Amino acid sequence: MPSYIDSILKESRVLYPHEEFSRNSHVKSMKEYSKIYKKSIENPEAFWAEKADELEWFKKWNSVLRNDHGFFKWFEGGELNASDNCLDRHVKSGNANKKAIIWEQESGKNRIYTYGQLLKEVCRFANVLKKKNVKRGDVVQIYLPMIPELPIAMLACARIGAIHSVVFAGFSSDALKDRIQDSSAVMIITADGSYRNGKVVSLKDNADNALKECPTVKNAIIVKRTGISINFVGGRDCWWDELMKEKEISDLCEPEKMHSEESLFILYTSGTTGKPKGILHTQAGYLLFASQTFRYIFDINNDDIYFCTADIGWITGHSYIVYGPLSNCATVVMYEGAPTYPSPDRFWRIIEKHEVTIFYTAPTAIRALAKEGNEWPNKCNLSSLRLLGTVGEPINPEAWMWYYETIGKKKCPVVDTWWQTETGGILISPLPGATPLKPGSATKPFFGIAADVLREDGSKANLNEGGYLVIKNPWPGMLRTVWNNPDRYKKTYFEKFGVYLTGDTAHIDEDGYFWIMGRSDDVIKVAGHRIGSAEVESSLVSHRAVAEAAIVPFPHEIKGQAIYAFVTLKKGFDKNDLLKEELRSHVSKTLGPIAKPDKIQFADDLPKTRSGKIMRRILKAIAEGSAEYGNITTLVDPNVVKILAENREK
Numbered sequence: 164m165p166s167y168i169d170s171i172l173k174e175s176r177v178l179y180p181h182e183e184f185s186r187n188s189h190v191k192s193m194k195e196y197s198k199i200y201k202k203s204i205e206n207p208e209a210f211w212a213e214k215a216d217e218l219e220w221f222k223k224w225n226s227v228l229r230n231d232h233g234f235f236k237w238f239e240g241g242e243l244n245a246s247d248n249c250l251d252r253h254v255k256s257g258n259a260n261k262k263a264i265i266w267e268q269e270s271g272k273n274r275i276y277t278y279g280q281l282l283k284e285v286c287r288f289a290n291v292l293k294k295k296n297v298k299r300g301d302v303v304q305i306y307l308p309m310i311p312e313l314p315i316a317m318l319a320c321a322r323i324g325a326i327h328s329v330v331f332a333g334f335s336s337d338a339l340k341d342r343i344q345d346s347s348a349v350m351i352i353t354a355d356g357s358y359r360n361g362k363v364v365s366l367k368d369n370a371d372n373a374l375k376e377c378p379t380v381k382n383a384i385i386v387k388r389t390g391i392s393i394n395f396v397g398g399r400d401c402w403w404d405e406l407m408k409e410k411e412i413s414d415l416c417e418p419e420k421m422h423s424e425e426s427l428f429i430l431y432t433s434g435t436t437g438k439p440k441g442i443l444h445t446q447a448g449y450l451l452f453a454s455q456t457f458r459y460i461f462d463i464n465n466d467d468i469y470f471c472t473a474d475i476g477w478i479t480g481h482s483y484i485v486y487g488p489l490s491n492c493a494t495v496v497m498y499e500g501a502p503t504y505p506s507p508d509r510f511w512r513i514i515e516k517h518e519v520t521i522f523y524t525a526p527t528a529i530r531a532l533a534k535e536g537n538e539w540p541n542k543c544n545l546s547s548l549r550l551l552g553t554v555g556e557p558i559n560p561e562a563w564m565w566y567y568e569t570i571g572k573k574k575c576p577v578v579d580t581w582w583q584t585e586t587g588g589i590l591i592s593p594l595p596g597a598t599p600l601k602p603g604s605a606t607k608p609f610f611g612i613a614a615d616v617l618r619e620d621g622s623k624a625n626l627n628e629g630g631y632l633v634i635k636n637p638w639p640g641m642l643r644t645v646w647n648n649p650d651r652y653k654k655t656y657f658e659k660f661g662v663y664l665t666g667d668t669a670h671i672d673e674d675g676y677f678w679i680m681g682r683s684d685d686v687i688k689v690a691g692h693r694i695g696s697a698e699v700e701s702s703l704v705s706h707r708a709v710a711e712a713a714i715v716p717f718p719h720e721i722k723g724q725a726i727y728a729f730v731t732l733k734k735g736f737d738k739n740d741l742l743k744e745e746l747r748s749h750v751s752k753t754l755g756p757i758a759k760p761d762k763i764q765f766a767d768d769l770p771k772t773r774s775g776k777i778m779r780r781i782l783k784a785i786a787e788g789s790a791e792y793g794n795i796t797t798l799v800d801p802n803v804v805k806i807l808a809e810n811r812e813k
C-alpha cells in the first residue's frame with residue numbers, strides 16, 4: 164500500500180471555512196448544502212429542470228429524464244447550442260468586452276480574447292469548417308497544443324453540430340491513429356509544432372504518420388504556431404490563417420439548433436482491457452452539469468480570474484477550461500507550456516501577473532513544486548488567491564497541507580474534486596463556503612449525486628470499510644455510451660452491480676466523508692494521467708524482443724504511481740540495460756512519453772494460474788517490495804514468486 168494511504172487512514176484534521184468566505188459564497192453552510200442535497204436526491208427531475216432553466220434554449224424539453232434500456236436520455240425534445248450558451252448569450256447580455264480567455268504563452272507574452280472577440284473567431288472558424296464540407300454529426304479530430312485555436316476549434320464544431328474528438332498533443336502518432344480509426348473523423352485540425360520547455364516539438368509529423376492509415380480524413384487544417392518547416396500535402400492540407408483571412412468567410416454564423424441528446428464530443432480514455440474507449444458526451448446534460456458544478460464548486464463570481472493548469476486534451480480541460488467557465492461567463496487563464504519553464508515558479512508568476520483568484524491543479528504538480536522549495540512561491544505575490552482546487556488522483560495530506568499553507572496562506576479553501584472522463588464533471592467535492600475540510604478527503608457528493616461504497620456481493624459497506632465506489636442514480640453529465648460500442652458501455656459500467664461502477668475504491672467515514680483509495684481495476688494513474696495496463700503491455704509485446712509483459716503500479720514520491728514492467732524476452736535476446744532503454748523508448752514512441760515504464764525487470768517466468776492468468780496482485784506486491792503476496796498456492800509454479808522478488812528492480 165502506498166505510504167500516503169497509510170497517512171490518509173490516520174488523518175484527523177478538520178479545517179472550517181472562514182466566515183467571510185462563507186458569507187460571500189453560493190452555498191454558505193452545511194445546513195444549506197444538506198437541504199439542497201436532500202431535495203436534489205428526492206426529486207432529481209425537478210432539481211435539474213430548475214437548473215436547466217438557467218441555460219438558453221431554442222426549444223424547451225418535453226421530458227427531463229428517460230431510461231431507454233439502460234441508456235439515459237436527458238431533456239429530450241429540447242434544443243440548444245453549447246457555443247451559443249458559452250458566447251452569444253454573454254455578448255447579448257452586455258459582456259462583449261469581458262475577458263474570456265487570457266492566453267499565457269510559454270515565452271511569457273500573452274494574448275487576450277474578450278467574449279466578443281472569441282465569438283467572432285468561433286463564427287469565422289465555424290464558417291471555415293462548413294466551407295470544408297464538415298456537416299452536422301461529422302467527427303472532427305483535434306490534435307493541438309494549448310493554444311487559443313484549440314478552444315476556438317471545439318466551440319466552432321459545437322456551433323455547427325460537428326462532434327469534436329480531442330487527442331492530447333503529447334500522444335504519439337500510433338495513439339492518434341487508433342483514435343481516428345475508431346471515430347472515423349473526416350478532418351483533422353493540428354499545428355506545425357508546439358513549444359515545450361523552450362524547445363520546439365513537431366506535431367505535424369505525428370499527424371502525417373497517423374493519417375497514412377486513416378482514409379476517412381479528407382482535410383487537414385494546420386495552425387502555424389512555431390514556423391518550423393512541415394511536409395505540406397497538397398489537396399489535403401490548408402493553413403488555418405489563410406482560411407480565416409478569406410474575404411468570403413463571414414463573422415456571423417447561426418448556431419445549429421441541437422437536440423439535447425445529439426453528440427457533443429468524444430474523448431478517449433483508458434480502461435481495463437483492450438484499446439482506449441471513446442467516451443461520448445451529449446449536448447444539454449453535459450453542458451448543464453459542467454456549468455453547475457463549475458459555478459458551485461469554484462464558487463465563481465463576476466470578477467474572478469480562474470486558472471486551470473490542465474491540458475484541454477483531457478476532460479478537466481474540456482469541462483473546466485472550456486465549457487464550465489465559458490458557460491458561466493468567467494475569465495479563464497490558459498497556459499501554453501511546461502510548469503517549470505523557465506523556472507519552478509512559473510505557475511506562481513502567472514498567478515501574480517494575472518491576479519488569479521481561483522487556481523486548479525493536480526496533486527502531482529503540487530508535490531513536484533513543493534519539492535522545489537518554498538522560496539519559489541514565497542518570492543511571488545499570491546495575495547489575489549481566494550480558492551484552490553485539486554484533481555486527478557488522491558492527494559496525500561502532506562501535499563494538501565503544503566498547498567493550503569504555502570500557496571493559500573491558510574486563507575483559501577482547498578476543493579479536492581473527484582470525478583472521471585465518464586462523469587463529465589465533478590461528482591464528489593467540498594463546496595468551499597460550506598464544507599469543513601479534511602486533508603485527503605474529497606468530502607461529500609455534489610447535488611443530485613447518490614454516491615455509495617459497496618462490497619463485492621453488492622451489499623453496502625460499513626463505515627470506514629473499503630469497497631467499490633458506485634453512483635446509484637443517473638446525472639446529466641454522465642457518459643451516454645462508448646462510441647461504436649454500446650455493449651462495452653453496459654458491461655464496463657453497469658454489469659457488476661446494475662448501478663454506475665466508477666472503477667475506484669473508497670470508504671466513507673463517520674461524518675459521511677468519502678475517502679478515495681485508488682483504482683480497483685487495471686488502470687494506473689501516473690502523474691494523474693490514466694494509463695491502461697493492457698495498452699502498455701501490448702506496446703511492449705509489439706517489440707520484436709518481447710514474448711510477454713505484465714504491468715503494475717508502484718508508489719512514486721512525485722507521480723503518485725509509476726509503471727513497473729515485468730518482461731519475458733524471446734529466445735536469443737540478451738537481458739541488458741541497453742534493451743531496457745530501447746523498450747522504454749519503444750513505449751514512448753508507440754503510446755507517448757507519459758506511458759513509459761519507470762522500471763523494467765526481465766523475468767524468465769511470470770506467476771500464472773493453471774488457466775494461464777497472470778496474477779497481477781502478486782506482481783504488484785513484488786514491485787512495491789512487499790512480501791504480502793496473499794495466496795500463491797494456485798500458481799503453476801509458486802517458486803516464480805521468490806525468484807522475481809530476489810531480482811526486484813530497486
Ligand code: WT7
Pocket residue numbers: 432477478479553554555556557558579580581582583584585605665666667679681682688691692693
Ligand atoms: C480517475 C479518473 C476527472 C479529471 C481528471 C481525471 C482518479 C480523479 C481524483 C481525486 C482521488 C481521483 C480516480 C478516477 N481521480 N480525481 N480528487 N481523488 N482520485 O480523469 O483521467 O478519467 O481519471 O482519476 O481514480 O477514477 P480521468
